Amino acid sequence: MHVANEAGLTFAGQRNVREALGYLKEIGYQDYLDRFQRDGIARKVVSTYPKATWRGGWQLVEDDDPDIITEFEQGWLDLESRLKVSSVFRRADILAGVGQYAVVLIGTSGASKLDQELPRLKGPGDIIYLTVYGEGDAPVQSWEDDPRNERYALPKYYTLGRSGKHGALPRQVAQRRVHHSRTLHLAEELLDDEVYAAPKLRAVWDRLDDHVKVVGGGSEAYWLRAHQGLFLKVEDAEEQLPGGGTQYIPPSEAELEALRNSAEELANQMRRTMAARGVDVKPLGSDVADFSRPLDAIETVIAAISEIPKRVLFGTERGELASTQDRHSFESRVQDRRLSYAAPQVIRPFTDRLIKHGGLPEPVQYDIWWPEVMELSEQERAEVLLKYAQANRANPDGPVMSIDELRDRILDLPPLDEEVLEEQVEETGLPQEALRGLMRSKQVMRLMSGRGNRGSTQLRTAARGTKKKSRLGTPLSIVQQTGARRSSGE
Numbered sequence: 001m002h003v004a005n006e007a008g009l010t011f012a013g014q015r016n017v018r019e020a021l022g023y024l025k026e027i028g029y030q031d032y033l034d035r036f037q038r039d040g041i042a043r044k045v046v047s048t049y050p051k052a053t054w055r056g057g058w059q060l061v062e063d064d065d066p067d068i069i070t071e072f073e074q075g076w077l078d079l080e081s082r083l084k085v086s087s088v089f090r091r092a093d094i095l096a097g098v099g100q101y102a103v104v105l106i107g108t109s110g111a112s113k114l115d116q117e118l119p120r121l122k123g124p125g126d127i128i129y130l131t132v133y134g135e136g137d138a139p140v141q142s143w144e145d146d147p148r149n150e151r152y153a154l155p156k157y158y159t160l161g162r163s164g165k166h167g168a169l170p171r172q173v174a175q176r177r178v179h180h181s182r183t184l185h186l187a188e189e190l191l192d193d194e195v196y197a198a199p200k201l202r203a204v205w206d207r208l209d210d211h212v213k214v215v216g217g218g219s220e221a222y223w224l225r226a227h228q229g230l231f232l233k234v235e236d237a238e239e240q241l242p243g244g245g246t247q248y249i250p251p252s253e254a255e256l257e258a259l260r261n262s263a264e265e266l267a268n269q270m271r272r273t274m275a276a277r278g279v280d281v282k283p284l285g286s287d288v289a290d291f292s293r294p295l296d297a298i299e300t301v302i303a304a305i306s307e308i309p310k311r312v313l314f315g316t317e318r319g320e321l322a323s324t325q326d327r328h329s330f331e332s333r334v335q336d337r338r339l340s341y342a343a344p345q346v347i348r349p350f351t352d353r354l355i356k357h358g359g360l361p362e363p364v365q366y367d368i369w370w371p372e373v374m375e376l377s378e379q380e381r382a383e384v385l386l387k388y389a390q391a392n393r394a395n396p397d398g399p400v401m402s403i404d405e406l407r408d409r410i411l412d413l414p415p416l417d418e419e420v421l422e423e424q425v426e427e428t429g430l431p432q433e434a435l436r437g438l439m440r441s442k443q444v445m446r447l448m449s450g451r452g453n454r455g456s457t458q459l460r461t462a463a464r465g466t467k468k469k470s471r472l473g474t475p476l477s478i479v480q481q482t483g484a485r486r487s488s489g490e
Contacts (some may be wrong), residue, residue, distance in 0.1 A: 023206045029099045029136045032199050035208065036098050042208055044313055045306045046200045050093035052334045053342050056371035057086045060351060062363040072363035076351075079124045079360070088130045089346055092186050097200040099135030101187040105160060105178065106130060106353075115157065118181040121358040133160050140195070141177060154194060155180050181357075184350050188341050204305045210298050218291030232263060233280040251278070307333065335370075343368045384410055 018025060035042045057080075062070045069077075079085060088104060096102035107129035112119045121127070141157040160183075161175030187197040201208070234256070239247045251259075259279065266273075303310035309326035347368055354360040388406055392399040407413040 018206070021206075021209075023209055027199075027202065027205060029134075029199075032098050032201050033134070033136065035201060035205075039208060039212070041211060041302065041313075042201055042204075045204060045208075045302070045308070046097040047094045048306075048308050048313065049334065049337055050090055050097065052330070053337050054086055054090035054093065058347070058371070059369045060347075061367045061369050062365070064367075070363065071361040072366065075124045075360045079127065079354075082124075083127065083130050085130065085350075088132060089342075089350075092132045092184075093188075093342075093346070095132060095134040096186040096188060096197070099199055100196040101135055101138075101185060103133045103138040103158060103160065104130055104184040104186070104350075105133065106182050106184065106359075108182075114160075114182060115177040115179055117179050118353070118357050121354075123361075124354075124359060127354070127359050137162055138183075151180070155185065158183060181353070184346070184353070186346060188345075200306070204302055207298055207302050207305065211295070211302065214291050214295050214298060218295070221291075229283070230263060230267070231282045232259065233282070234259065235278040235280065237278055338370055381410055 024031065036046055037043075060073065060076045062072045092102045092104050106118065106127060108118065108121060109126050109128050110119060138158050138160050140155040141159045142155075144151040144154050144156045146152060157180065158178045159175050160178050163175075185195070187195065190197050234251055237249045237251070239249055241247055299314050300310060303313050306313065309330050311326045312330050351360065351366070355362050385406060388401050388410075392401065401409075
């Protein structure tokens with residue numbers, strides 16, 4: 001029964017639904033790649049969650065103190081600044097969704113060969129490139145077949161290289177045998193297999209075919225019906241006979257040819273008028289095709305299968321932003337994906353690999369910090385600040401959230417400079433808390449009027465000595481150690 005269902009057979013195998021509807025029975029990697037490159041809906045199905053997951057960057061933190069940059073943190077900042085690791089992971093994540101997996105090659109300096117285990121490195125500077133390969137350019141060459149090995153039944157060597165067309169010109173790059181320790185394997189939602197995941201487009205493939213049929217067929221029907229055809233009835237010419245009576249003379253071939261040419265020129269918009277005699281011209285009227293309802297039904301199913309809110313995937317017919325409920329649902333799924341996939345299956349394996357081989361200094365332990373998923377508009381920030389201000393005034397036990405906390409979490413601004421604040425106290429004679437409230441009110445007014453300076457959600461990681469932004473999120477897998485909130489990097 002399972003085989004029959006997989007093949008699209010119904011009525012005890014007497015009807016093949018997929019064959020009758022023109023669906024592909026076997027879908028290969030090149031099919032997925034071609035559709036991803038050409039079909040805009042397919043591209044969004046694959047790339048929506050990866051783009052949202054890696055948006056805004058992330059940070060490896062060893063010490064929670066934002067004024068302290070450890071050797072491990074500085075090594076990571078240098079590596080991210082030079083190789084754009086976040087961008088590489090985003091690209092690899094998208095490619096992994098096109099096929100069953102993707103591979104990131106860790107390129108190092110030195111004389112060691114790619115088919116040898118990753119050697120001991122002297123530091124982040126020995127990592128010279130990170131290159132992304134899709135499933136089609138990174139087949140598994142051999143597997144670990146020793147059941148006593150911790151990597152039993154996992155890839156031992158890959159064959160990496162470029163083949164086929166990339167861009168406008170054919171591109172051939174020599175294929176090389178690469179040891180698994182030099183690669184990072186990306187595959188999401190693995191079930192009974194630790195290597196091959198289901199391509200993101202597999203479950204939605206038939207519905208994408210339906211979408212193409214309805215959009216393409218509906219567009220063609222609209223074109224044909226909007227430009228109505230003409231019915232030409234050619235009457236025979238009447239001629240009065242000398243003795244009385246009427247003679248009907250059919251049109252000559254020359255007259256018919258001239259009429260045919262004139263009608264074709266009118267139909268092909270080469271001219272807007274047509275001269276004829278004895279011709280009854282009638283338009284072939286028909287209703288213009290409206291395919292909005294079947295299209296809406298198909299798009300609803302595509303959104304449900306891909307688990308992307310419909311407003312996020314397609315937008316609305318009026319071009320509005322996604323509703324608040326859809327935004328929260330989508331952002332919750334993005335956060336879940338960061339914590340269940342991106343951090344434990346991508347960032348930690350990569351970081352631990354570099355630490356093990358000397359590519360990064362060894363930390364005591366480290367956390368992975370993410371930026372906030374939701375980005376508030378200026379109006380939303382002002383409304384949140386106003387509500388917190390009202391809560392602070394109404395609470396008899398003191399402020400619910402301090403001024404510096406509001407600046408940090410809502411405005412993405414540093415704490416108030418105490419020295420500047422003291423100077424203002426001396427100059428104005430106002431109490432410190434009153435002056436803080438005045439400053440806060442000015443910030444709220446600037447936001448309400450649209451003149452506020454919105455802080456960037458990006459991590460400021462380019463320069464040496466950059467201070468950590470602990471407000472960007474909560475660390476993954478927090479455990480309690482010596483009174484500090486940390487996660488193990490083991």
